[in-house]
Amino acid sequence: xxxxxxxxxxxxxxxSRISSLLRxxxxxxxxRIFDATFAQNLEVVVxxxxxxxxxxKELLLGQxxxxxxxxxxxxxxxxxxxxxxxxxxxxGGFVGMLYTTIGTSTRIVVRRVPARVKIVSSVNLTVKxxxxxxxxxxxxxxxxxxxxxxxxxxPKIHLVSFPGQVVPETSGSGKVExxxxxxxxxQVEEELSVLGNKFSSASLPEADxxxx
Numbered sequence: 099x100x101x102x103x104x105x106x107x108x109x110x111x112x113x114s115r116i117s118s119l120l121r122x123x124x125x126x127x128x129x130r131i132f133d134a135t136f137a138q139n140l141e142v143v144v145x146x147x148x149x150x151x152x153x154x155k156e157l158l159l160g161q162x163x164x165x166x167x168x169x170x171x172x173x174x175x176x177x178x179x180x181x182x183x184x185x186x187x188x189x190g191g192f193v194g195m196l197y198t199t200i201g202t203s204t205r206i207v208v209r210r211v212p213a214r215v216k217i218v219s220s221v222n223l224t225v226k227x228x229x230x231x232x233x234x235x236x237x238x239x240x241x242x243x244x245x246x247x248x249x250x251x252x253p254k255i256h257l258v259s260f261p262g263q264v265v266p267e268t269s270g271s272g273k274v275e276x277x278x279x280x281x282x283x284x285q286v287e288e289e290l291s292v293l294g295n296k297f298s299s300a301s302l303p304e305a306d307x308x309x310x
Contacts, residue, residue, distance in 0.1 A: 105240055108190075109179045111242060112195065112225065112244075113174050113177060113195070115135045116174075116195065117174065120158070120161060120162045120169055120199055121162070122163055123163050127164070128164045132158070134240075135243065136151065136247075139245070140154065140245060140247065142246075143249070144157065145251055154247065161217060167202060168201055171199065172198070172199050173197060173199075173200075174197050175197060176196045177194065177196075179192070179193050180192045181225075187226060189242050190242065191225055192222065193224075193225060194220075194223075195221050195222075196219070196220050198217065198219070199217045199219075200215070200216055201214065202214060202215065203215050216254070217251065218252040219251050221249040222248045222249075223244050223247055224245050224247075225245070226243065226245050227242055228245055229242075
């Protein structure tokens with residue numbers, strides 16, 4: 099008798115999907131992970147404004163490695179989970195997540211070195227078993243999809259390296275922070291911690307995608 103497939107816990111599933119999505123190197127892989135993660139009837143609110151599924155897809159693509167910022171690092175700063183919803187949906191739940199991405203600016207260059215772009219995001223997700231099990235048995239199948247998103251995005255922060263001088267780090271909000279250069283970017287990042295749970299996307303498994 100074949101053993102039943104054990105699906106990853108909700109926090110692992112969510113972190114690996116978001117991390118793998120943002121680390122997608124091609125648009126094709128990004129699209130496959132997005133469609134295997136977000137429900138077709140997705141409800142989206144970003145910075146207090148409603149958005150369509152396609153608009154949210156374009157927003158995340160712009161933050162990913164396949165987008166213009168060429169994201170090179172994804173940090174899941176913290177995560178909290180409450181499940182299930184409702185009680186009969188053992189796989190679903192509410193997920194709150196704080197994550198940071200670091201990419202490369204195509205507009206700001208200092209001494210031939212592009213500035214790095216930092217984006218901090220807080221997101222609340224609703225996850226449900228939204229896809230019925232197929233008649234044909236697949237090697238891997240996960241019915242979970244994100245059905246609702248409420249996200250707050252901080253304006254972009256540009257990290258500039260200018261050896262031997264004091265230079266500002268500016269954000270889209272006009273905030274200026276001074277620091278001596280050169281500086282290891284890991285030293286100037288805020289040490290954000292939620293429930294002491296900070297870890298790099300390097301520790302997360304690649305997201306498994308349902309086979310066609």
